Amino acid sequence: MGPLPDGRDSPSGHDVALIEDEQLRQLVALDPDGSLTLVEQILAEFDANLGERFAQLATASVEGDADALGRVAHALRGGCLQFGMVRAASYCATLEEHAKRGETSGCGELVGMVTSAVTESVQLIPARLQAIREAPAK
Amino acid sequence: MEPGAQISPATARDEAAGKHLPLRVVIAEDEAAIATLLTLSLESAGYVVTSTSDGEAALAKILETLPDVVLLDMMMPKMDGTEVVRRMKETPATSSIAIIMLTARSDDSDVWDGWASGVNYYLTKPFDLEAVVRCVGEVASMSRDAPISEEEDGR
Numbered sequence: 051m052g053p054l055p056d057g058r059d060s061p062s063g064h065d066v067a068l069i070e071d072e073q074l075r076q077l078v079a080l081d082p083d084g085s086l087t088l089v090e091q092i093l094a095e096f097d098a099n100l101g102e103r104f105a106q107l108a109t110a111s112v113e114g115d116a117d118a119l120g121r122v123a124h125a126l127r128g129g130c131l132q133f134g135m136v137r138a139a140s141y142c143a144t145l146e147e148h149a150k151r152g153e154t155s156g157c158g159e160l161v162g163m164v165t166s167a168v169t170e171s172v173q174l175i176p177a178r179l180q181a182i183r184e185a186p187a188k
Numbered sequence: 189m190e191p192g193a194q195i196s197p198a199t200a201r202d203e204a205a206g207k208h209l210p211l212r213v214v215i216a217e218d219e220a221a222i223a224t225l226l227t228l229s230l231e232s233a234g235y236v237v238t239s240t241s242d243g244e245a246a247l248a249k250i251l252e253t254l255p256d257v258v259l260l261d262m263m264m265p266k267m268d269g270t271e272v273v274r275r276m277k278e279t280p281a282t283s284s285i286a287i288i289m290l291t292a293r294s295d296d297s298d299v300w301d302g303w304a305s306g307v308n309y310y311l312t313k314p315f316d317l318e319a320v321v322r323c324v325g326e327v328a329s330m331s332r333d334a335p336i337s338e339e340e341d342g343r
Contacts, residue, residue, distance in 0.1 A: 073314050080228060080317075088228060096221035124263050128292035129219045131314040 066137045069171055069178055073134035078182050086179055096129055097172055104165045107145075111157045119157065120149030123164070130168065133175065138167035211328050212255040215239045216246030216272065217290065218264045222313075226259060229317040230324060243267025247275055250282055256328045259320075260307075262291035273305045286327035290315065 077089040103126050110118035127142035129135075141164045148157055213235045217223040223239045230237045238253060240246040244266040250258055258276070260269040269289055276282040287306065292313040308327040311320060 076317050077225075080225075092221050092224050092228075095224055096219070099220060121263060124292060125219055128261075128313045129221060131292055132219075132222055132225065134314075 066140045068135070068137045068167065069174060070134045070136045071178060071182060073132060074175065074178055074182055077133070078179055084183065086176075086183060089179060090176070093133065093172070093175060096133060100168060100172070104161075104168075107161045107164065108158075111154060111161045114154040116149045116152045116154050119154055120146050123149060126164070126168070130171070133171075134178075135168060135171040135175075138164055138171055141167055210234055210236045211257060211324065212236045212253060213238070213257045213259060213324060214246060214249050214253065214255045215259045216241075216243060216264060216269070217259070217261045218242060219261075222261075222290075225317070226320065229321055233321045233325075235321075235324065241265075243269065243272045247272050250276060250285065251279070254281060255285060257286045257288065257324050259288050259290055259324070262289055270305055273307060277306050286330065288320075288323060288327060 077092070078086065080088045080092075103122055106118065106122045107126070109115075110122060123142045123145035127139050127146065130139035130142060141160060145157060145160050145164060148154065148160070211234075213230055215223055215226050215230075215237060217226065217239070218241050220241065223241065227237045227239050238249055238255070240249050242265040246258070246260065246264070247267065250272075258272075260272055262269040264272075269291075273287055273289075276285060276287065286308045288309045288311060289307045290311050290313065308330065309323055311323065
């Protein structure tokens with residue numbers, strides 16, 4: 051689990067892998083012709099909404115809006131999980147826990163970690179998809 | 189699902205109570221990329237899919253089209269999945285439509301709340317796409333086999 055705003059129980063989020071390939075494999079399978087056309091389209095769709103999600107998280111954190119913080123973190127976590135972005139998903143889960151308890155002070159740093167982890171994952175996924183596509187079948 | 193594998197349309201339809209009419213599915217999911225992922229998977233299996241991005245739009249589309257199966261995200265803008273289920277259950281025309289709840293939640297109490305409200309099946313993100321397709325066929329089969337009440341018969 052990620053860090054808490056008040057500094058309690060703050061193990062490194064790097065304990066969790068950035069990306070897990072298992073979810074990416076089923077995305078690769080969406081394109082039976084061996085291209086990555088559909089998966090690239092879907093990831094572009096995910097990417098297109100990220101700016102708005104990040105802005106919503108930042109605003110909710112600054113304004114101390116626990117409901118909005120929890121709702122957006124939850125929505126983002128679902129997408130991250132489905133696309134194998136497990137570290138970002140774990141940060142989102144931590145944000146949700148804080149929001150559920152009404153704790154928003156100090157969440158700004160965690161919002162930054164979510165943003166960085168998602169951004170880094172989105173940048174790395176195309177190469178991972180390519181590697182999975184080119185890997186010999188087991 | 190293995191790379192290159194495709195879900196057979198015939199298999200999906202045959203699993204739906206042996207009927208050969210394409211099953212109609214309404215998806216309610218506010219993450220557009222996940223909605224697209226589900227739509228592509230279900231359409232490749234022969235389902236007719238309508239996608240919506242919030243609870244109010246989903247309920248309107250459900251009432252308009254009376255689909256065989258509804259895939260509902262738990263947390264959505266405007267109206268959450270639990271409220272959509274409640275309204276479907278209190279409306280005779282939609283009360284027997286099969287419902288699969290999609291969620292990233294992991295809290296057991298949320299799962300129990302979903303079952304208690306009349307959800308037929310619960311899938312937790314990240315979901316396996318093949319399992320979603322199979323699940324849609326199975327709950328539709330159960331729904332179609334269920335006896336139809338006089339109130340619902342006007343569907």
